[in-house]
Amino acid sequence: MKRNVRIEGKNHSVEAERRAGGWDFRIDGKPIDADAAEISPGLFSILLEGKSFLARVVSGGARLEIEVGSRRMIAEVSDPRRSRRSRGELEREGHQRILAPMPGKILRVLVGKGSPVEAGQAILVIEAMKMQNEVRSPKAGTLERLLVSEAQAVGAGELLAVVA
């Protein structure tokens, strides 16, 4: 199989082929002396030219968060056969969707629908885990949509508001 991987600001093309007892890897066309084994879900033992690394996929989705030793890296993996547009492309420059960063309760709404907002201005406050978390506007503009009200429970990733 072939994948594109973006990590630490660089793009790599990776080929992985199964063979008896493991995998053959190429990165950017160069064969890699590597042996990778999945120890448990998300935990990989990787031997690279005799060096032993334990790579942990600690959270996933489009951007995988991977710890190797005490080093933390973000990797984006895509399948070159599937042409898909990045989130950045999909997200219109002019419209910024504000999502709930965690499950919680809307404690206060600080800006009314249609009001102008500054970049960094607090729009609402979510309470989660005994903490008040202010959700701020990523840009200057107008609060075009406001989808929640005070005391409402919200789930992680739920759309809260749109700034245009």
Add this chain to the structure above:
Amino acid sequence: MKRNVRIEGKNHSVEAERRAGGWDFRIDGKPIDADAAEISPGLFSILLEGKSFLARVVSGGARLEIEVGSRRMIAEVSDPRRSRRSRGELEREGHQRILAPMPGKILRVLVGKGSPVEAGQAILVIEAMKMQNEVRSPKAGTLERLLVSEAQAVGAGELLAVVA
């Protein structure tokens, strides 16, 4: 669903019905004030009239080995709709199959095919984990079949011999 459970030498009929947020149980027709939740594979938190038990299914198959606290019990579960004959019934009294108790290597065969054997007599020796394990005949009779030879590797549960 309905199951028969044999545990600590007694048979029970058990009914379990899903309800919102849990299960309703009856044992031998009597409703049980119980709340059971699976915490992780094989690990169950069971609240019985307010008492908290952690039940661990540590090994499975036809006879489940279950630990509750430091108590170890063997439970045999069967579906009353499926009539199945027990291993005991299937296993002819006159023929005893001798299975490998662990993966290992046949170190020595002590009795030849067709030879008479005493109950408890060592038939062969398997080496596993640096230990020599003598496999003994469960009954007096004749070694009717011998399916392995010295230095052969065997898997757990593999048929080694039959005593008739």
Add this chain to the structure above:
Amino acid sequence: MFRKILVANRGEIAARIIRACREMGILTVAVYSEVDRTSLHVQMADEALPIGPAASRESYLSIHKIIDAARRTGCSALHPGYGFLAEDAALARACDAAGLVFIGPTPEAMERLGSKTEARQVARRAGVPTTPGALDAIADLAGARSMAREIGFPVLLKAVAGGGGKGMRAVESDSQLDGAWRDAGSEAANAFGDGRLYIEKYLPRPRHIEIQIFGDHEGHIVHLGERECSIQRRHQKVVEESPSPVVDPALRRAMGEAAVRLAQAASYRNAGTVEFLVDDSGRFYFLEVNTRLQVEHPVTESVTDMDLVKIQIRVAAGEPLPFRQEDVTLRGHAMECRIYAEDPENHFFPSPGRIVSMNLPEGPGIRNDVGVTSGWTVPGDYDPMLGKLIVRGGDRAETIARLSRALEEYSIAGIKTNLGLFRRLLREPEFLRGEFHTRWLDEWLARPAAPEPPAEAMETAAILAAVLAEALPGEARAEAAAGPTDSRWKAQARADQLENQPRR
């Protein structure tokens, strides 16, 4: 001794108390809210009773429900842990009324020391140094201004009923006093239902060093040495250690004796902590008393080889302290990290959710006090602390080396944690030299992070893991690699739009 104890708490401290009880042959009753049915403390207890919905006010903060649970299960005592109702004298009184032993100080001592100004008065009378400032609530802004001028700016406005940095403001000059007085007062009123404030001298770069004390029914009071708790983020302790890098035997004795004098003046019983600020020159000033077991009690347990929860229970049952002051000796060094479900890379957002997998460090010198398990969903309704990692070693250097090793072994997948923060902190020379104060961590976090050294092989390993994680089939693995809400959340986090702060 008690036959059965109700544990009026959840999470790691409930598990901690249950373990102590089990080792003493005492039965335990857990209480739990709806979202905690499968939590560790319910699994571990002998009995478990539901006490209501997720909201603390209707479950873990309901004195009525908790006393009722204790009565129904035939408990003879109650351990409050820390947080929730642990410092609420009303719970202690309700226990008395219900014929239950409250495992902690008397309600009178809790009340007297719970008021910050009254505690300062007790300290003064006991000859314990306090920061210059008020011994009573300040009546109004004019009173605040005159006191501030008397002791000299900078000053600190603090809530009389306060704690945890709530209702607190540092005031640099006369011109800031007006706004600070108003903000702190309303914050205190919101948090404690008591808006009264007092003033004390502001120490610019103090250390927070506290003394563990213990008293019994016979009036014996001893101290168990100090804990260094200066590593704080926004007034919340994050790393604690014992002994403190700046406390020598003479200072330990002086602070310990001061703490014991104060406790004697308050007729203190059971476990408590006397907190001090210590300045550059080794002068110490009384800060406040915590009338309960502290989160960080394991560092003291590690260097004294004592089990503080068991001693709490014994003393509450009327037994005398099983040792005298001269029997207490500190040996080795211990350090604790508080593991939170939060994202240090993104404004320390709380990060509730399902723990897909969890690997704890093991081996010599490691103690894991954890309240969660792999596969469990951390609810968003409570404090984000998942547990504590406590490490002991022969000296501070070995302890830090061991803690670094342990943090490399530690992994929690599925939710964000502050493990990475500790790994970074333990490479920081100032931390390693023990050169810090209560605002050091906030300042350090505000510094631009040093770029990580290049590590091509680690990158390659991460690339291979990423490809396999993304491409391989397998339900279990897929689950680890992709929490459904997680990626959306991170998209938001990246936008760097949020700011969080302790609840007022």
Add this chain to the structure above:
Amino acid sequence: MFRKILVANRGEIAARIIRACREMGILTVAVYSEVDRTSLHVQMADEALPIGPAASRESYLSIHKIIDAARRTGCSALHPGYGFLAEDAALARACDAAGLVFIGPTPEAMERLGSKTEARQVARRAGVPTTPGALDAIADLAGARSMAREIGFPVLLKAVAGGGGKGMRAVESDSQLDGAWRDAGSEAANAFGDGRLYIEKYLPRPRHIEIQIFGDHEGHIVHLGERECSIQRRHQKVVEESPSPVVDPALRRAMGEAAVRLAQAASYRNAGTVEFLVDDSGRFYFLEVNTRLQVEHPVTESVTDMDLVKIQIRVAAGEPLPFRQEDVTLRGHAMECRIYAEDPENHFFPSPGRIVSMNLPEGPGIRNDVGVTSGWTVPGDYDPMLGKLIVRGGDRAETIARLSRALEEYSIAGIKTNLGLFRRLLREPEFLRGEFHTRWLDEWLARPAAPEPPAEAMETAAILAAVLAEALPGEARAEAAAGPTDSRWKAQARADQLENQPRR
């Protein structure tokens, strides 16, 4: 200090050594056989090299391959752990020849003390009491008979090259001597390639108590107190503790000084253990010296707060011992259980296979030294020890209570373990009183087990778990509940047809 160390072992001891190295900033190289590619020690090391197939002779016992791996990776030292090549002077010599530091004693000391008769001679010369009997190999049966008559029956035939009960026979009377001589000789020849035997007086109910010693290049030799190791199954230690319930300070000093004298006589360096038998009246007799780190070293670490592996490495690097005899003080109590993949309910059959899930105990006073992980397949090619649980407490009673609590938290699913044996043992009054000897456990195991008290609620809980485990869908759970080969195996086990014994 060394930059990089090769760890010539596997399992928990390899992980233990790697942890010590990591804490010292030393890089580690693991070696592994084909079946150990995904084992814990390979995951934890900085580098890992394959050294051959599963069979030990072609991998972990191959001096050539191990030296070669060390050379190729640029190691400057090698730690042998215990077992495998740890007591093989040929490895120490090969290290010397390859310019590697062998972390252990000199090959000369290993050889001299590895011969049981030579070690007895050294002991005699150093004024260390030995059991009456031969100081040299016995030439023939006639010689054996005359020596046996001289010291009086019962006697013990032992292999000169022996250890672990191999080539050993207790002889009650003259008439048994003939057969025992033949059996022990051939067993010794099989096990050690050396059939020579000697004779010593058989002590009927001795305790096995050993002294940890340490020597440096400057000739300083100290002891770190004793370990009580009388709980043995067929000459294999199962539970160890320190201090021993029967050793008082005077006996500790006497045994410690004897061990140090013996070590001095052998110019001993690095860690070693002098084993003694102790009779009812507190008289002690030299048994043998183990010229390596012991499996049970953590109990000594727990009561001394020292890290023996780090001291081993420092001493091997030429550093002097970092403490003197008077600095060594024992504090508290520690006990260790060796967790084996074996079935105590069925003749202690080895039980290799896949670990479906594994929950380790945590909290105060717990140390887990484990060499396996959840999901890993324990190979059938090596020793069945999975790891060790070490518990420390203020005294023996607290340690046992804590160990009981820890064993209740411990669970390993998928393979059989001896955890249940320990749970039962810790309820046994004779064990609790410390009244045992080296054959006590075998005798106790032969006694009919006391019937368990009725526990209807536990049965009900088990019934519900059984029904859900059997009936619920879910791949992961099904896997836990039914190892495919497991049920067949158990059918066999039930038939009670087997008997196992240590390999000769």
